[in-house]
Amino acid sequence: MSEQAIEQQVTLPKYNLTPEQEKKLILRQYRALLKVLRPKFKKGDEELIRRAFEIAAEAHKTMRRKSGEPYILHPIAVAIICVEEIGLGVRSTICSLLHDTVEDTDVTIEDVEREFGGEIARIVDGLTKISNVIDTSTSQQAENFKKILLTLTDDPRVILIKLADRLHNMRTLDYMKREKQLKISSETIWVYAPLAHRMGLYNIKTELEDLSMKYLEPEGYREIAQKLSETKRERSRYINEFIKPLKEKLKKAGFNFDIYGRPKSIHSIWNKMKKKGVDFDEVYDLFAIRIIVYSSPEKEKEECWKVYSLITDEYLPSPERLRDWISNPKSNGYEALHTTVMGPQGKWVEVQIRTNRMNEIAEKGLAAHYKYKEGSADEDRFDKWFAQIREVISSQDTDSVDFLQDFKTSFLAEEIYVFTPKGDVKMLPVNSTALDFAFTIHSAIGSRCIGAKVNHKLVPISHKLRSGDQVEIITSNKQKPTEDWLKFVVTAKARAKIKDSLKEEKRNIAEDGKSILQRRLEHMNIAFNQQNIDELISFYKTPSQLDFFYNIAIKRNELKELKDAIVIGGKLEMPKLQKNVVEVKHETEYKHSSKKDSELIIFGESSDKIKYSLAKCCSPIPGDLVFGFVSTGKGLIIHRTNCPNAAQLMANYAPRIVKTKWAKNKEISFLTGVKIIGIDDVGVINKITNIISGELGINISALTIESGEGLFEGMIKVFVHDKEELEDLVNRLKQLNGIQEVQRLDDEDANFS
Numbered sequence: 001m002s003e004q005a006i007e008q009q010v011t012l013p014k015y016n017l018t019p020e021q022e023k024k025l026i027l028r029q030y031r032a033l034l035k036v037l038r039p040k041f042k043k044g045d046e047e048l049i050r051r052a053f054e055i056a057a058e059a060h061k062t063m064r065r066k067s068g069e070p071y072i073l074h075p076i077a078v079a080i081i082c083v084e085e086i087g088l089g090v091r092s093t094i095c096s097l098l099h100d101t102v103e104d105t106d107v108t109i110e111d112v113e114r115e116f117g118g119e120i121a122r123i124v125d126g127l128t129k130i131s132n133v134i135d136t137s138t139s140q141q142a143e144n145f146k147k148i149l150l151t152l153t154d155d156p157r158v159i160l161i162k163l164a165d166r167l168h169n170m171r172t173l174d175y176m177k178r179e180k181q182l183k184i185s186s187e188t189i190w191v192y193a194p195l196a197h198r199m200g201l202y203n204i205k206t207e208l209e210d211l212s213m214k215y216l217e218p219e220g221y222r223e224i225a226q227k228l229s230e231t232k233r234e235r236s237r238y239i240n241e242f243i244k245p246l247k248e249k250l251k252k253a254g255f256n257f258d259i260y261g262r263p264k265s266i267h268s269i270w271n272k273m274k275k276k277g278v279d280f281d282e283v284y285d286l287f288a289i290r291i292i293v294y295s296s297p298e299k300e301k302e303e304c305w306k307v308y309s310l311i312t313d314e315y316l317p318s319p320e321r322l323r324d325w326i327s328n329p330k331s332n333g334y335e336a337l338h339t340t341v342m343g344p345q346g347k348w349v350e351v352q353i354r355t356n357r358m359n360e361i362a363e364k365g366l367a368a369h370y371k372y373k374e375g376s377a378d379e380d381r382f383d384k385w386f387a388q389i390r391e392v393i394s395s396q397d398t399d400s401v402d403f404l405q406d407f408k409t410s411f412l413a414e415e416i417y418v419f420t421p422k423g424d425v426k427m428l429p430v431n432s433t434a435l436d437f438a439f440t441i442h443s444a445i446g447s448r449c450i451g452a453k454v455n456h457k458l459v460p461i462s463h464k465l466r467s468g469d470q471v472e473i474i475t476s477n478k479q480k481p482t483e484d485w486l487k488f489v490v491t492a493k494a495r496a497k498i499k500d501s502l503k504e505e506k507r508n509i510a511e512d513g514k515s516i517l518q519r520r521l522e523h524m525n526i527a528f529n530q531q532n533i534d535e536l537i538s539f540y541k542t543p544s545q546l547d548f549f550y551n552i553a554i555k556r557n558e559l560k561e562l563k564d565a566i567v568i569g570g571k572l573e574m575p576k577l578q579k580n581v582v583e584v585k586h587e588t589e590y591k592h593s594s595k596k597d598s599e600l601i602i603f604g605e606s607s608d609k610i611k612y613s614l615a616k617c618c619s620p621i622p623g624d625l626v627f628g629f630v631s632t633g634k635g636l637i638i639h640r641t642n643c644p645n646a647a648q649l650m651a652n653y654a655p656r657i658v659k660t661k662w663a664k665n666k667e668i669s670f671l672t673g674v675k676i677i678g679i680d681d682v683g684v685i686n687k688i689t690n691i692i693s694g695e696l697g698i699n700i701s702a703l704t705i706e707s708g709e710g711l712f713e714g715m716i717k718v719f720v721h722d723k724e725e726l727e728d729l730v731n732r733l734k735q736l737n738g739i740q741e742v743q744r745l746d747d748e749d750a751n752f753s
């Protein structure tokens with residue numbers, strides 16, 4: 001489907017209200033806010049809220065949203081999300097109402113402080129500093145993210161309100177231009193959804209993911225949404241059948257509970273389809289059953305396990321799929337028992353068991369956590385997390401994009417639990433190695449780590465840990481970190497410490513280089529001063545003095561050209577001649593095709609004849625939704641908007657993204673690939689090649705077939721003109737007898753060579 005078609009499909013309601021109606025609408029929304037907030041009012045609160053509303057309404061008076069609505073409806077909506085969906089209170093509501101005033105209007109932080117005091121002014125200030133994220137360019141954006149985290153560690157409400165703000169912007173994203181939609185969605189999937197997850201806001205995380213997917217992957221989104229609604233009745237019937245005996249059992253046992261089936265999100269279904277390479281019909285867990293038990297704090301654990309026992313009396317559990325997050329809560333606070341049992345018709349069904357308290361934490365995350373903080377056995381979980389973040393932020397001087405990546409892998413990933421020999425539990429991100437564990441204990445232990453014993457078996461430092469492992473670190477005083485170590489750590493702390501140590505090492509080595517240079521210059525009677533050193537650094541084009549000295553020490557630079565230098569009045573001058581720079585041209589596989597016209601229209605550029613290449617990671621072909629990425633050195637690279645790297649690129653390098661669209665052109669063909677699985681039968685290859693090159697006249701570039709146990713798996717590389725032609729091919733192949741599956745290869749697999 002073309003991009004234009006997508007734009008046309010969205011029909012937006014025309015905004016058309018009289019000033020009178022508008023006023024009524026604003027008041028109605030304001031009253032809706034008061035209604036959800038009222039239970040939390042203490043004396044004087046209502047007046048404060050009204051004051052904040054009046055200030056905001058007055059300040060935004062002349063502003064409108066892209067939809068044409070009065071701007072004030074946005075802060076009111078954000079406030080309602082904060083109260084209803086996150087569980088925040090009066091002070092956060094005031095901040096939500098004011099969150100865009102300091103940024104966009106004449107209201108100042110001093111005004112806010114005078115009216116509402118220091119606490120609220122600080123939060124609004126935090127929100128103001130990061131509120132510009134949408135419109136700013138990228139590395140600033142990563143910089144902003146760093147700021148978000150710094151404020152977060154002061155007052156988590158800043159990030160909670162920011163998430164509510166982002167959620168409302170995502171809910172109203174239809175009104176934005178396509179490029180903006182792509183950029184904002186990428187940023188959401190890249191940063192905000194994981195952050196919501198990390199804060200324990202599951203519902204918001206899920207909605208952010210689904211909304212991002214709606215814009216980044218419109219076809220996939222619509223397809224799954226449609227299939228979900230088509231199969232809804234059938235699913236409800238099954239859920240009712242599944243629940244019925246459980247309800248009776250739980251009632252008999254005297255539990256006070258809710259039980260219901262909950263559909264999985266479109267994004268998670270889509271992820272599963274992609275990850276496992278299966279069709280919608282083959283995704284078995286389209287829903288999960290949730291049981292909420294109303295329980296008193298001291299009986300929680302016991303009662304959840306009792307419920308588990310009743311369920312597994314009725315349905316057989318899968319032994320590998322029991323997750324006990326009650327004994328070991330996730331670090332975002334999530335607690336529950338998850339099990340997968342075999343339901344009617346032999347279908348696997350996931351069942352989640354939690355108490356009402358656990359459920360509130362699962363839905364409202366951090367805010368609910370604070371509510372229950374007193375009396376919780378594990379009350380400093382978040383504080384610990386914040387402390388970790390603070391430590392990493394303060395020890396890192398890497399650039400912001402790196403920082404963001406490190407942060408994502410180390411703080412936003414799911415975690416595993418491992419045990420020290422004494423039985424203490426340590427939490428680490430997924431894919432952590434023995435070395436990460438060593439650094440978690442102490443940086444001195446990490447730096448001297450030479451190996452580990454995992455479950456009493458000796459393993460190398462790069463060994464990946466799994467939940468439940470017991471780990472003992474082995475150290476040696478002679479050990480020290482090397483460059484290689486960076487390849488197998490994932491935690492930010494380990495990375496930072498290794499980098500520090502490497503830098504220290506480099507500094508020591510550079511000292512030797514400095515002495516070598518000093519001797520060489522003195523030998524030639526040239527002064528060893530900054531001016532002459534600078535001349536050499538600029539001649540050798542080394543990024544820094546440290547690198548220059550280091551290169552000399554390790555003999556990467558032998559200062560050969562120094563003999564041609566001249567000295568004028570003590571000042572060193574290096575020869576002007578420069579080495580010829582040979583430009584390496586990138587030969588692509590697509591060159592062979594006739595090239596009469598540019599295939600792409602690149603918006604925002606003066607000429608449409610721009611050199612471009614097609615990204616290897618997603619091999620786009622005409623008809624795919626694409627964008628251009630201005631790379632350093634390789635010109636414009638075209639990616640599919642659903643490329644696995646797209647979100648990362650768009651979120652981090654927005655100014656280098658250019659909008660691109662395919663022009664109608666049937667002269668150039670593009671290399672792509674399909675995977676075929678079917679029953680191995682004589683002549684099947686013949687039939688396949690007949691269809692491809694015979695009937696459809698498509699050129700085959702390569703073909704590999706592997707067979708075994710009566711099945712075959714084939715990979716075929718073909719040249720097609722566009723997506724339509726490829727889809728045609730896939731459909732024709734699917735109709736062949738004995739063919740089970742035909743799929744486009746859209747990742748690295750497509751470059752099978």
Ligand code: MN
Binds near residue numbers: 099100
């Ligand atoms: Mn806003």
